[in-house]
Amino acid sequence: xxxxxxxxxxxxxxxAGLTLFRRxxxxxxxxxxxxxxxxxLESAGLELSDVDAxxxxxxxxxxxxxxxxxxxxxxxxxGTGKPVMRVYVGGGTGVFTPIAGWWHVASGLFDVVLAVAxxxxxPAMPHPQxxxxxxxxxxxxxPIGPNLIWIFALEMHRYMYKYNIKKEDIARVSVxxxxxxxxxxxxxxxxxxxxxxxxxxEMLVYPVQRLDISPVSDGAAAxxxxxxxxxxxxxxxxxWVEGVGxxxxxxxxxxxxxxxxxxxxxxxxxxxxxxxxxxxxxxxxVAEVYDPFDYKELHHMExxxxxxxxxxxxxxxxxxxxxxxxxxxxxxxxxLGVGNPIAAAxxxxxxxxxxxxxxxxxxxxxKKPVYTGLAQAWGDxxxxxxxxxxxxx
Amino acid sequence: MDEKVRLKxxxxxxxxxxxxVERSSTAKYAWTAGQAISRFLVELKKGKLxxxxxxxxxxxLIPPRMYCESCFRATDEWIYVEPIGTVNTAVVSYITTxxxxxxxxxxxxxxxxxxxxxxGLFHYLEGVxxxxxxxxxVFGMRVKAVWKPEAEREGSINDIKYFVPxxxxxxx
Numbered sequence: 001x002x003x004x005x006x007x008x009x010x011x012x013x014x015x016a017g018l019t020l021f022r023r024x025x026x027x028x029x030x031x032x033x034x035x036x037x038x039x040x041l042e043s044a045g046l047e048l049s050d051v052d053a054x055x056x057x058x059x060x061x062x063x064x065x066x067x068x069x070x071x072x073x074x075x076x077x078x079g080t081g082k083p084v085m086r087v088y089v090g091g092g093t094g095v096f097t098p099i100a101g102w103w104h105v106a107s108g109l110f111d112v113v114l115a116v117a118x119x120x121x122x123p124a125m126p127h128p129q130x131x132x133x134x135x136x137x138x139x140x141x142x143p144i145g146p147n148l149i150w151i152f153a154l155e156m157h158r159y160m161y162k163y164n165i166k167k168e169d170i171a172r173v174s175v176x177x178x179x180x181x182x183x184x185x186x187x188x189x190x191x192x193x194x195x196x197x198x199x200x201x202e203m204l205v206y207p208v209q210r211l212d213i214s215p216v217s218d219g220a221a222a223x224x225x226x227x228x229x230x231x232x233x234x235x236x237x238x239x240w241v242e243g244v245g246x247x248x249x250x251x252x253x254x255x256x257x258x259x260x261x262x263x264x265x266x267x268x269x270x271x272x273x274x275x276x277x278x279x280x281x282x283x284x285x286v287a288e289v290y291d292p293f294d295y296k297e298l299h300h301m302e303x304x305x306x307x308x309x310x311x312x313x314x315x316x317x318x319x320x321x322x323x324x325x326x327x328x329x330x331x332x333x334x335x336l337g338v339g340n341p342i343a344a345a346x347x348x349x350x351x352x353x354x355x356x357x358x359x360x361x362x363x364x365x366x367k368k369p370v371y372t373g374l375a376q377a378w379g380d381x382x383x384x385x386x387x388x389x390x391x392x393x
Numbered sequence: 394m395d396e397k398v399r400l401k402x403x404x405x406x407x408x409x410x411x412x413x414v415e416r417s418s419t420a421k422y423a424w425t426a427g428q429a430i431s432r433f434l435v436e437l438k439k440g441k442l443x444x445x446x447x448x449x450x451x452x453x454l455i456p457p458r459m460y461c462e463s464c465f466r467a468t469d470e471w472i473y474v475e476p477i478g479t480v481n482t483a484v485v486s487y488i489t490t491x492x493x494x495x496x497x498x499x500x501x502x503x504x505x506x507x508x509x510x511x512x513g514l515f516h517y518l519e520g521v522x523x524x525x526x527x528x529x530x531v532f533g534m535r536v537k538a539v540w541k542p543e544a545e546r547e548g549s550i551n552d553i554k555y556f557v558p559x560x561x562x563x564x565x
Contacts, residue, residue, distance in 0.1 A: 019400055020404065022402060026410075026411050035402065065416075125415070126491075127491065130491055133491075138422070139424060141550075143549055143550050143551050144501075145489070146515070147488060147490050149486075150484060150501050154482045154483070157483065158481060185400050205485065205486040205488065206486075207484070218402075219402070362396045
């Protein structure tokens with residue numbers, strides 16, 4: 001049954017834009033935001049003067065070394081002289097940004113909202129890894145000298161242990177996504193690789209190897225979100241936002257069930273309830289789930305209830321998650337293939353579902369007809385889930 | 394957007410292909426450890442592990458908190474626990490915090506502290522081989538804290554040097 005909420009406006013996505021995703025781009029954060037925002041507006045056939053408000057998503061200020069990044073990005077994002085809000089939930093930001101755009105419109109406060117996500121990880125020297133060191137508790141955790149890969153390796157290994165999952169079944173995700181990315185024009189790491197390539201890549205923190213991980217990237221993405229009466233006027237193929245959900249767990253990750261992302265399930269349940277979805281594995285036709293590491297795609301499929309606990313690797317092995325499978329997952333190529341400019345990467349997933357539902361994804365278009373799609377992101381200290389459910393008009 | 398669209402963005406391979414400006418910041422912080430963690434650190438210095446008990450959900454919170462985030466009420470009392478637990482998960486790191494290669498790989502684990510109802514500590518594990526981690530033999534293994542000599546302790550999580558397996562016959 002649908003959630004009983006009174007929304008002033010039904011909300012549609014009517015335009016989307018992206019920049020290239022690369023390890024290091026010459027453009028400034030503002031220039032990237034501008035490129036993606038302009039492309040999104042043009043694809044919707046709108047001008048900046050049509051935009052009522054702007055929502056900006058960008059992850060830690062420390063990557064750019066510029067604090068108040070929302071304010072910094074505002075002019076490149078079309079925010080000058082308009083109501084502007086910056087949202088941030090770590091890696092979950094990219095999907096949280098259109099969620100914030102949704103409530104701006106659904107509430108009736110605005111009719112046209114531009115949602116822009118930007119990330120430039122390349123400025124942090126010598127490597128953004130040194131910036132990640134600041135996310136841990138300064139007193140209890142930092143003295144141990146944690147590396148970001150440690151905590152994901154700890155989670156991945158617990159997941160493998162609990163469900164007796166083989167490394168090669170996880171590696172298949174990386175192979176699939178990097179291959180899918182060959183058809184994505186923004187992609188940084190599209191490649192034809194094999195399971196053996198993943199298993200033979202540099203061992204960083206067992207069980208995590210180099211080809212299990214998404215790259216460090218620069219990039220931006222944007223979508224235009226409008227109320228129903230505007231959508232009906234400007235397009236024949238709006239993509240409706242049918243459900244949104246988000247949920248945060250505590251930072252005390254060492255006391256959590258590391259084999260299952262409960263917070264993702266909480267976010268998904270909220271979004272499914274709003275969208276009237278009772279059997280997600282059957283009702284979701286295509287999904288972009290957050291894949292900064294290959295195991296995370298599997299972990300998140302289970303949290304999203306697209307697969308039963310411990311069974312996402314089986315669906316992957318059987319080819320069900322391929323573009324021509326019954327449940328295509330990450331047809332864009334995901335973070336593993338397209339790249340991982342944090343907030344922009346999550347928003348890229350939303351743009352992919354938008355293009356898939358409009359049948360505009362070209363060679364990336366999934367084989368089966370698609371009507372309902374989902375994008376999900378995850379982040380902070382392995383604690384946040386953000387979910388958006390979209391439906392073709 | 395199909396695969397033929399040409400997107401904006403100018404990749405650069407080397408810094409000298411463009412003008413860049415460098416600046417480093419030296420922000421320094423003096424963090425207060427707070428009510429709960431201050432006591433925790435004082436006890437670590439004494440070679441003891443202490444938590445806060447919530448009498449409603451009956452968990453013992455380690456690291457301690459003055460409030461229970463689940464019940465959203467003040468925790469009730471300080472309680473010492475044995476620095477013993479089981480390995481929930483473990484990994485072998487071949488890299489440092491800043492991604493340099495390590496000469497000798499490091500084993501890191503999440504240890505579930507016994508009798509706490511799920512509280513875990515994240516620390517080093519010694520006395521096991523990387524192979525024991527890779528073949529998952531360490532999962533569920535009972536381990537105990539090894540403390541630094543008293544004179545070297547400074548009220549830090551590193552007053553525990555690492556955890557080691559409890560070998561047969563040796564209990565508490």
